[in-house]
Amino acid sequence: MNEQLSDRINNLPTSATLAMAAKTRELREQGKDIIGLSLGEPDFNTPDFVKDAAIQAINDNYNSYTPVDGYVELKDAVIHKFKRDNNLTYDRSQIVVSTGAKQSIANVAMVLLNKGDECILPAPYWVSYSAIVELAEGVPVEVAAGVEQNFKITAEQLRAAITPKTKMILYSSPNNPSGSVFSQKELEAFAEVLKDYPDIIVVSDEIYEHINYGSGHVSMAAIEGMYDRTVTINGVSKAFAMTGWRVGYMGGPSWIARACNKMQGQITSGTNCIAQRACITALEAPVSKIQYMIDAFAERRTLILKLLSEMEGFVTDEPEGAFYVFPDVSAFFGREIKGHKIYNAEAFSLFLLEEALVATVSGESFGAPNCIRMSYAASTEQITEAMKRIKDAIS
Ligand code: PMP
Ligand code: GLU
Numbered sequence: 001m002n003e004q005l006s007d008r009i010n011n012l013p014t015s016a017t018l019a020m021a022a023k024t025r026e027l028r029e030q031g032k033d034i035i036g037l038s039l040g041e042p043d044f045n046t047p048d049f050v051k052d053a054a055i056q057a058i059n060d061n062y063n064s065y066t067p068v069d070g071y072v073e074l075k076d077a078v079i080h081k082f083k084r085d086n087n088l089t090y091d092r093s094q095i096v097v098s099t100g101a102k103q104s105i106a107n108v109a110m111v112l113l114n115k116g117d118e119c120i121l122p123a124p125y126w127v128s129y130s131a132i133v134e135l136a137e138g139v140p141v142e143v144a145a146g147v148e149q150n151f152k153i154t155a156e157q158l159r160a161a162i163t164p165k166t167k168m169i170l171y172s173s174p175n176n177p178s179g180s181v182f183s184q185k186e187l188e189a190f191a192e193v194l195k196d197y198p199d200i201i202v203v204s205d206e207i208y209e210h211i212n213y214g215s216g217h218v219s220m221a222a223i224e225g226m227y228d229r230t231v232t233i234n235g236v237s238k239a240f241a242m243t244g245w246r247v248g249y250m251g252g253p254s255w256i257a258r259a260c261n262k263m264q265g266q267i268t269s270g271t272n273c274i275a276q277r278a279c280i281t282a283l284e285a286p287v288s289k290i291q292y293m294i295d296a297f298a299e300r301r302t303l304i305l306k307l308l309s310e311m312e313g314f315v316t317d318e319p320e321g322a323f324y325v326f327p328d329v330s331a332f333f334g335r336e337i338k339g340h341k342i343y344n345a346e347a348f349s350l351f352l353l354e355e356a357l358v359a360t361v362s363g364e365s366f367g368a369p370n371c372i373r374m375s376y377a378a379s380t381e382q383i384t385e386a387m388k389r390i391k392d393a394i395s
Pocket of ligand 2: 041
């Protein structure tokens with residue numbers, strides 16, 4: 001039979017992060033000792049108090065469909081979390097629980113973008129943003145910031161990118177892949193620009209909120225004038241090491257929340273009931289319960305930055321959040337190392353995989369073709385060994 005897939009799927013790029021994860025799995029199955037610094041997921045177990053809540057939910061016979069936008073108790077826990085951590089006041093009509101932050105972002109893009117509407121993506125951006133915008137028939141507009149400006153675009157750059165077609169701005173802070181964090185002052189400068197464009201909606205992805213080594217997290221919706229035009233995305237994947245449980249959520253204007261509810265009511269329904277019950281417990285817990293993971297990431301950040309600085313060719317800044325470093329490796333471009341022609345970041349990443357047996361992700365699909373992403377959500381031993389292997393491979 002002829003393969004007659006839609007243009008929609010034919011034009012959709014494969015997620016580079018998940019593709020690298022699949023390749024790593026495949027090579028390991030062939031017996032190769034790959035150190036995986038490619039996938040952005042905590043290497044911790046889900047905390048016991050959360051697991052216990054899930055077991056309790058099973059025994060309490062939580063097994064039916066849930067409300068599409070989540071159990072009210074979970075929405076209340078989300079409301080409590082937004083108030084406690086972000087000084088944001090939402091009511092239940094403003095919250096939608098989803099099958100991960102990824103779905104929350106997709107919902108928002110689907111319900112806001114018409115064909116040809118532009119979505120500004122400060123680059124580097126998370127791989128799925130551009131794909132999601134294109135799926136929603138929008139046009140991703142990249143605005144790039146390199147390592148020399150800590151991977152953070154300026155308010156002037158934002159202003160220059162706005163056109164009459166701009167409908168949305170989508171960014172993550174702490175940022176995946178760079179680890180950069182927008183300060184209150186920087187967000188205020190964006191808000192000042194946006195005063196002149198009242199119809200643009202900001203989608204602020206704050207999934208790495210708690211993994212912050214600097215001056216703390218600021219939510220865009222808490223900046224003066226931004227509450228009514230900002231959608232805040234968050235979830236439990238990163239903070240609670242629950243990537244596979246698939247729960248995320250959004251808070252924002254109720255007209256957007258209503259539309260997202262309608263959207264997921266036709267595609268996925270409410271997310272897994274057991275995971276939702278466990279998330280009530282997770283979100284009600286004090287942040288101190290997950291501090292041990294953040295402390296471990298901080299230690300690994302120091303280690304990987306030190307080891308990278310001892311090698312030539314890796315230009316990094318000091319990421320303030322998340323668990324990624326995003327070195328500019330363009331110094332290697334045009335060189336030939338051990339028979340590998342390093343003509344771009346993709347080739348360099350492949351070289352590291354084949355020669356150093358270290359999996360990274362090339363920056364191309366993050367809108368940053370000079371860089372590669374390394375996740376330090378790995379043990380200190382793995383990080384040390386990975387950097388040693390890379391050093392040997394490039395020397
Ligand atoms: N946003 C960013 C910036 C991410 O790195 C990820 C990766 N997990 C997501 C959203 C998706 O998170 P979730 O697992 O909740 O779908
Ligand atoms: N967000 C993680 C990453 O960037 C997980 C993979 C994914 O969902 O794309 O690696």
